[in-house]
Amino acid sequence: MAPLIIDKEEKKRQILKAALAVFSRSGYHESTIAAIAREAGIGKGTVYEYFKDKETLFMELFSFLIEDHLQYLGIGKPESIAPAKRLEEIILGTFHALGSMGHIYNIFLDLKTRCVNKTDDTFYHEQFARLYREFRRELAAIIHAGQQRGFFRALHPDIAATLIIAVMEGIMNQWIADQNAFDMERIHDEVCTMIMAYLRSPHDSNEPHA
Amino acid sequence: MAPLIIDKEEKKRQILKAALAVFSRSGYHESTIAAIAREAGIGKGTVYEYFKDKETLFMELFSFLIEDHLQYLGIGKPESIAPAKRLEEIILGTFHALGSMGHIYNIFLDLKTRCVNKTDDTFYHEQFARLYREFRRELAAIIHAGQQRGFFRALHPDIAATLIIAVMEGIMNQWIADQNAFDMERIHDEVCTMIMAYLRSPHDSNEPHA
């Protein structure tokens, strides 16, 4: 009679948050549902009220994070800033995001492993493919805009986008392995430099920065 | 007794080979000792005669692979080829290696996950750090040589090396997620282009290619 309205979505998010913490601490296989429940301050059985099984919980967490990251990047939003500046903004933003929320990157790795090890399971591939696709699309749009204005030379925007994403992710991979290997701040600048060197018309290196 | 020692080493390699096959097929957690023993054509118990436990087996496999990869790259060997050419050789060689032996990359991913998830365990970090360090050192040496000869502009060779490795690894990461996203051959060329654009003296883009 008193149905006790409970925000199921809110609770789901609560569990996802706990799952994020646990998964990023120990990875998929070494995280237990019990640990996630404990982290969320709920009973083990409750987790199953919200997620069919461990795998589904992981997948939903992943989708959630991707959505979140895409939004964080402001992808899809209309842009009028100068292309080079916008590019720099995204690059530094991504670095910052990955850096301050390293746990997310852990989950990405975990996910990628599962992606590779489950060739038959399309979910992971699709999610990942989508993440990269969206990211590429956004960068390519900016590059294209830059080309229109004559700031960037003629090259395939999609390929350029692929390379840009590659550098960033590659840097993170090395950073994970050894945080003393280089100065992250300085690398950020160099990444920008390299990308600009690649994009800018070779004969005209004087593109206005904004 | 000498032949016996050789025998032991040989058998260890045999098991490592089997472990490589199995781990790269299904990842660490979803590979069983039983499967590895089967693959090696030996008994389950025998694995434990050569490796303390599953974790140790994995770690030794990893060290082995790193050693192997570094050797494959010809690292440490004296070089007299033109720096740009040598660089291209290494880049394409690495791409080729990763492409034709994708399974190794799977293990790298697995490893990296474990590296991230076991912050307290230094082994993985050290191994990974070493792999990158050696790789960086090699590339930096080539870059330095190129600078001496005036082909490359003044920049910190180590940082440049870091960036070069980053692009390559980043490309592989995207490739894993979606093999239809781009044409790998074309990307290889673009990677070389980008790196050269970054390394070469901006005012002099006419470096002889060999």
Add this chain to the structure above:
Amino acid sequence: MAPLIIDKEEKKRQILKAALAVFSRSGYHESTIAAIAREAGIGKGTVYEYFKDKETLFMELFSFLIEDHLQYLGIGKPESIAPAKRLEEIILGTFHALGSMGHIYNIFLDLKTRCVNKTDDTFYHEQFARLYREFRRELAAIIHAGQQRGFFRALHPDIAATLIIAVMEGIMNQWIADQNAFDMERIHDEVCTMIMAYLRSPHDSNEPHA
């Protein structure tokens, strides 16, 4: 307050009806309280307002069904029909009941299993014993009547009743296992034939059929 009591009884019957549907579909162990509540269109917790626990619910359902079946057989009601005819009526009636409401038989089986597996729990034994006892009593009365009138030969009515029930139940058991094994209609006739052959005076097989 009287209407409230009626309400309670009505709701109980509602739940029992739902339980019958669910239990007969999947058996005791594979039926869940949740499914029963859903079937009854009420909340899970409500079931517990009317029945102490799952076991009790099952037991009450069983008692209810037995009562129902005994009534269906018209047991206890005065009879004046010719004994042989009445017997045939009951036999065919029982077959028909079991056939058209096969689910009830499923519950009987389930029950019997529990009866056997819980030797210490007397409830099931008592219920079952009662069911058979009543059924036997009814049949024995008819047989006795037939003997009085000289239609049936001298034999112990209770034992004869036991045999009659046995054939019917035995047929159902085989029917469950393989519905292609025999033609049910034909078997019904044969059952009557056999029973009559057994009951009738051997030297006088010309008992008027009605």
Add this chain to the structure above:
Amino acid sequence: MAPLIIDKEEKKRQILKAALAVFSRSGYHESTIAAIAREAGIGKGTVYEYFKDKETLFMELFSFLIEDHLQYLGIGKPESIAPAKRLEEIILGTFHALGSMGHIYNIFLDLKTRCVNKTDDTFYHEQFARLYREFRRELAAIIHAGQQRGFFRALHPDIAATLIIAVMEGIMNQWIADQNAFDMERIHDEVCTMIMAYLRSPHDSNEPHA
């Protein structure tokens, strides 16, 4: 090197024996693998070395018991005894078997419940159908032989066999419910009487008993 030959079949039988004990004590659902292992004096995991899962263990036990029972009945073996005598032998033999090994009957019940509750799963139906089919075939052959010799009247042997089996199983069902309801020995005789009354030529009740 010393492969330690173990009679896997023997051990399987050992486990089946333990499973028989446990299942017949508590039924399928309330028996745990742990209990079976304990009963067999082995570790929990060992059970899984011999049986894929609980369901398979149960099915194999069932097949085994059926085989055993069919053999016990001497089914398939050439016969030259007088039909009526052979029939009596089988009937009493079956009663004796079921009586002395009541636990087997419990498993039959359990099985039948599962058979009914898993309409889609053909295994149980097939096994049960086979059990009855074989049993029917054997009885029908004897009846047919009796008919040839003029001892039994003209009736369909298969249908007669169906009825005979039915009485026996039906008796067991009542026996389980209430062991005080009747005197089993006496019932045995009556069962034989009824069956003979049914089979024998009505006008000639003087068939030599052997």
Add this chain to the structure above:
DNA sequence: TATGAATGAGCGTTCATTCAT
């Protein structure tokens, strides 16, 4: 040395039951 049968800790998952509303 080599083996694989045996083991049991540990985890995912289910579901009867409780209780705050």
Add this chain to the structure above:
DNA sequence: TATGAATGAACGCTCATTCAT
């Protein structure tokens, strides 16, 4: 009274590891 969210005991099953041979 009615509800269904929350719970955790319990169980099936896996697999790294051990050890008798």
